[in-house]
Amino acid sequence: xxxxxRPSKKLRGxxxxxxxxxxxxxxDALCEDSLDLSRLRLVCDWVQYKNNFRDVIDVRPILSxxxxxxxxxxxxDDKLEIAIDLRRCADAxxxxxxxDVLARRTEPEGLQRVYLEDWSRGxxxxxxxxxxxxxxxxxxxxxxTGRLYEQALPGxxxxxxxxxxxxxxxxxxxxxxxxxxxxxxxxxxxxxIELGVGxxxxxxTWLDEFAKLxxxxxxxxxxxxxYMMCDYSEHVLSSARENVADHAAHVSSFALDATTPMTAxxxxxxxxxxxxxxxxxxxxxxxxxxxxxxxxxxxxxRAYLPKAGAARIAERFGVESHKLVGTIDKLxxxxxxxxxxxxxxxxxxxxxxxxxxxxxxxxVKLEERYVPMTGLDLYEIAPGVNGEMLRPMLERHGxxxxxxxxxxxxxxxxxxxxxxxxxxxxxxxIFVTDPHQYRxxxxxxxxxxxxxxxxVNGPLLQHIGRRKGFDxxxxxxAHRTGTNIVTLTAQVRD
Amino acid sequence: MSQETARSTEQSASATxxxxxxxxVGSYSVPEWLERLKTDFYLHRISPAHxxxxxxxxIKAAIKDQEQxxxxxxxDGELRRDNDIDYLLARIPGVSITDTNKAYYYDYYDAxxxxxxxxxETSALGLVDDFVFTRGQTDRPIKFSFTGPFSLSRRxxxxxxSNRADLVRSLARALNAEARELVAAGAxxxxxxxxxxxxxxxxxxxxxxxxxxxTEDVEADWALHVCYGNRYARPSWEGHYDFLFPAVLDAEVGxxxxxxxxxxxxxxxxFKRYPxxxxxxxxxxxxxxxxxxxxxxxxxxxxxxxxxxxxxxLIVNPDCGLRHLPAFVARAKLKAMVAGAAxxxxxxxxxxxxxxxxxxxALTEES
Numbered sequence: 001x002x003x004x005x006r007p008s009k010k011l012r013g014x015x016x017x018x019x020x021x022x023x024x025x026x027x028d029a030l031c032e033d034s035l036d037l038s039r040l041r042l043v044c045d046w047v048q049y050k051n052n053f054r055d056v057i058d059v060r061p062i063l064s065x066x067x068x069x070x071x072x073x074x075x076x077d078d079k080l081e082i083a084i085d086l087r088r089c090a091d092a093x094x095x096x097x098x099x100d101v102l103a104r105r106t107e108p109e110g111l112q113r114v115y116l117e118d119w120s121r122g123x124x125x126x127x128x129x130x131x132x133x134x135x136x137x138x139x140x141x142x143x144x145t146g147r148l149y150e151q152a153l154p155g156x157x158x159x160x161x162x163x164x165x166x167x168x169x170x171x172x173x174x175x176x177x178x179x180x181x182x183x184x185x186x187x188x189x190x191x192x193i194e195l196g197v198g199x200x201x202x203x204x205t206w207l208d209e210f211a212k213l214x215x216x217x218x219x220x221x222x223x224x225x226x227y228m229m230c231d232y233s234e235h236v237l238s239s240a241r242e243n244v245a246d247h248a249a250h251v252s253s254f255a256l257d258a259t260t261p262m263t264a265x266x267x268x269x270x271x272x273x274x275x276x277x278x279x280x281x282x283x284x285x286x287x288x289x290x291x292x293x294x295x296x297x298x299x300x301x302r303a304y305l306p307k308a309g310a311a312r313i314a315e316r317f318g319v320e321s322h323k324l325v326g327t328i329d330k331l332x333x334x335x336x337x338x339x340x341x342x343x344x345x346x347x348x349x350x351x352x353x354x355x356x357x358x359x360x361x362x363x364v365k366l367e368e369r370y371v372p373m374t375g376l377d378l379y380e381i382a383p384g385v386n387g388e389m390l391r392p393m394l395e396r397h398g399x400x401x402x403x404x405x406x407x408x409x410x411x412x413x414x415x416x417x418x419x420x421x422x423x424x425x426x427x428x429x430i431f432v433t434d435p436h437q438y439r440x441x442x443x444x445x446x447x448x449x450x451x452x453x454x455x456v457n458g459p460l461l462q463h464i465g466r467r468k469g470f471d472x473x474x475x476x477x478a479h480r481t482g483t484n485i486v487t488l489t490a491q492v493r494d
Numbered sequence: 495m496s497q498e499t500a501r502s503t504e505q506s507a508s509a510t511x512x513x514x515x516x517x518x519v520g521s522y523s524v525p526e527w528l529e530r531l532k533t534d535f536y537l538h539r540i541s542p543a544h545x546x547x548x549x550x551x552x553i554k555a556a557i558k559d560q561e562q563x564x565x566x567x568x569x570d571g572e573l574r575r576d577n578d579i580d581y582l583l584a585r586i587p588g589v590s591i592t593d594t595n596k597a598y599y600y601d602y603y604d605a606x607x608x609x610x611x612x613x614x615e616t617s618a619l620g621l622v623d624d625f626v627f628t629r630g631q632t633d634r635p636i637k638f639s640f641t642g643p644f645s646l647s648r649r650x651x652x653x654x655x656s657n658r659a660d661l662v663r664s665l666a667r668a669l670n671a672e673a674r675e676l677v678a679a680g681a682x683x684x685x686x687x688x689x690x691x692x693x694x695x696x697x698x699x700x701x702x703x704x705x706x707x708x709t710e711d712v713e714a715d716w717a718l719h720v721c722y723g724n725r726y727a728r729p730s731w732e733g734h735y736d737f738l739f740p741a742v743l744d745a746e747v748g749x750x751x752x753x754x755x756x757x758x759x760x761x762x763x764x765f766k767r768y769p770x771x772x773x774x775x776x777x778x779x780x781x782x783x784x785x786x787x788x789x790x791x792x793x794x795x796x797x798x799x800x801x802x803x804x805x806x807x808l809i810v811n812p813d814c815g816l817r818h819l820p821a822f823v824a825r826a827k828l829k830a831m832v833a834g835a836a837x838x839x840x841x842x843x844x845x846x847x848x849x850x851x852x853x854x855x856a857l858t859e860e861s
Contacts, residue, residue, distance in 0.1 A: 469726025
């Protein structure tokens with residue numbers, strides 16, 4: 001049996017975790033069972049997100065590569081991973097929980113859980129429909145919680161509006177433009193793109209400061225500037241446009257999916273001097289891969305509601321139990337406003353539909369299993385990027401599980417062609433910058449209000465960027481202390 | 495194949511070239527598996543002998559692809575080279591590369607020239623072996639390309655020369671010695687690539703001076719290729735070819751091979767403004783896009799060039815090397831290029847009145 005304790009820092013210091021107390025009842029319960037302990041992995045995390053998709057103890061089958069190759073496998077061929085959230089261990093009778101989850105392995109499926117979907121690799125899971133719903137109906141969510149999105153961020157506002165950071169960036173651009181102008185190589189139009197514009201506060205700050213600094217600089221760059229605000233939601237763009245009304249002549253807006261910017265912005269290929277992205281990548285769909293005992297696996301997931309929780313929700317909102325999944329389907333496809341029209345007997349007003357949405361979201365958990373990968377080259381991480389890009393990380397770091405950050409990578413590789421040879425991409429987000437972090441920390445997914453958050457696989461982005469001719473660097477966000485935010489900068493190398 | 499036989503074969507093949515001959519710029523599609531194996535070599539996972547065998551096989555396939563596409567003048571695809579710079583720099587005596595490890599085969603080394611380069615009359619770069627191998631694989635005429643002295647100098651971080659121009663000239667002399675050996679081995683078509691020149695437009699005069707040192711007393715059909723860079727399938731610079739003129743008029747080369755398909759054909763007007771009486775290698779395939787051009791598009795591009803360059807002085811080629819394109823895209827693009835050239839060739843062979851296609855709009859400076 002292999003026991004992997006990831007949050008090693010929690011084992012020391014004044015408030016050290018009593019690991020023995022956590023593990024002893026678990027190991028005792030495991031020894032009582034007939035399970036082949038030699039095939040067992042016990043992985044211990046510290047899930048820092050208060051709202052998340054995990055139980056205190058989860059069981060994850062590791063399917064046999066032999067089965068994937070079409071050969072008959074022995075019934076006991078599968079290995080097993082038991083995942084423990086050490087943060088919640090003190091709150092549970094762990095031996096009982098272990099006995100319970102092991103007993104459940106032999107039960108018919110669905111006895112204790114209401115499944116919302118079949119197994120998937122992750123990016124197509126229904127949890128991303130919840131995430132999408134949140135952004136589409138942000139106003140409804142904010143009204144229901146009485147709290148604006150930015151207030152949910154650490155520090156209460158987006159780092160994107162930090163004036164010192166904005167000044168630094170603009171001044172560096174002026175240096176590049178001055179040099180190009182001196183060589184008669186500065187284009188007439190100077191393009192800047194912001195992906196994920198939100199309420200437009202960052203755009204307003206940036207444009208205000210740009211106009212001010214340009215007036216001081218005296219080069220009339222503001223006259224040539226085109227700021228392209230891009231967001232998934234037309235509604236969001238509309239309010240962002242109001243916010244930057246003073247700069248209307250220099251601003252255009254595009255409703256687009258952050259993972260495919262070229263679909264709308266292809267005409268700007270090689271023309272953009274700055275692509276600015278803040279807190280977008282961590283919220284894009286991802287899959288997990290794991291290297292276990294020399295084999296590479298997809299971590300497949302399946303969203304479910306615990307049966308007892310599902311029953312409580314059904315009762316609270318007057319939904320018949322067997323219609324609960326269908327009602328959730330309607331919520332995800334129609335949104336809370338139209339759900340009121342569709343099921344007025346259950347939801348008399350939007351606020352009630354929003355309560356239902358929040359209750360379901362709060363209860364959603366993920367079941368996981370490991371399915372062998374048939375070949376890295378056959379795995380499409382994102383359009384035009386295959387799994388071979390994972391090879392260096394998987395080969396170099398032994399048994400490791402990590403997010404692939406598929407959505408972030410799709411966005412990244414579809415953004416790079418926009419950049420002028422002297423352009424740059426700057427992105428503030430929560431990045432893993434050292435693969436060792438995958439061995440020591442829990443990096444998602446977590447629930448952040450109504451959205452999903454996963455730390456972004458920085459080394460993978462760096463590797464892919466390098467293969468596309470870009471230097472990708474990471475630095476702690478320089479203009480606020482005590483933040484997890486990291487700044488990614490990508491520029492053409494050589 | 496002996497060197498004499500090689501020369502004889504090359505000459506007889508040359509005689510059969512059609513009007514509007516098609517060729518490649520140099521590099522050919524590098525498959526992902528080959529990139530992995532090349533990287534494995536730099537990570538010391540496979541031996542030089544294995545890598546050499548792998549290269550031999552890949553080059554044979556690249557030549558076959560070009561032949562099947564109908565390319566008139568083929569290349570070895572530059573598949574042995576890690577990149578356009580290091581394959582040469584690392585072999586020039588006096589160029590020092592301290593760290594020869596690479597995490598990825600295509601990365602550039604950090605090169606220095608701690609002492610002025612010694613002048614040598616003999617080749618040291620080993621390109622002759624590459625040419626002889628290629629010659630043995632095909633009966634078609636071969637174009638053999640190498641990076642020019644100006645671009646090589648831009649990747650030398652530190653040198654003993656107080657004046658960069660002297661470094662460029664020294665590199666040119668080393669390449670001249672290599673060119674002499676290549677011609678002695680039977681090479682008849684040599685091309686100098688200057689992918690960095692567009693980034694330093696003020697240095698066009700120096701670059702041309704150095705090119706003339708490379709070609710000095712070397713009896714070959716010389717071409718000069720200048721593009722806006724193709725590193726990782728991206729342009730390294732943007733601009734126009736104005737900077738090349740009038741300096742390039744002094745270049746001792748027979749063909750100027752330029753990038754047009756990606757940038758547009760506005761710069762063709764330069765050939766009206768300046769008296770370039772030699773051949774133009776017309777870029778008709780965008781190597782930075784995986785979208786395959788139709789033969790009709792290729793033909794239209796050729797027709798447009800024919801407004802300023804007569805057909806006997808026009809060569810049809812992609813904008814640059816095909817190295818970053820997937821093999822199936824590269825093959826399709828070459829086939830479209832060959833078909834487009836054939837269509838225009840046929841039109842030219844018809845009596846004037848039989849030409850049905852309307853001609854393209856008159857070329858202007860702004861177009």
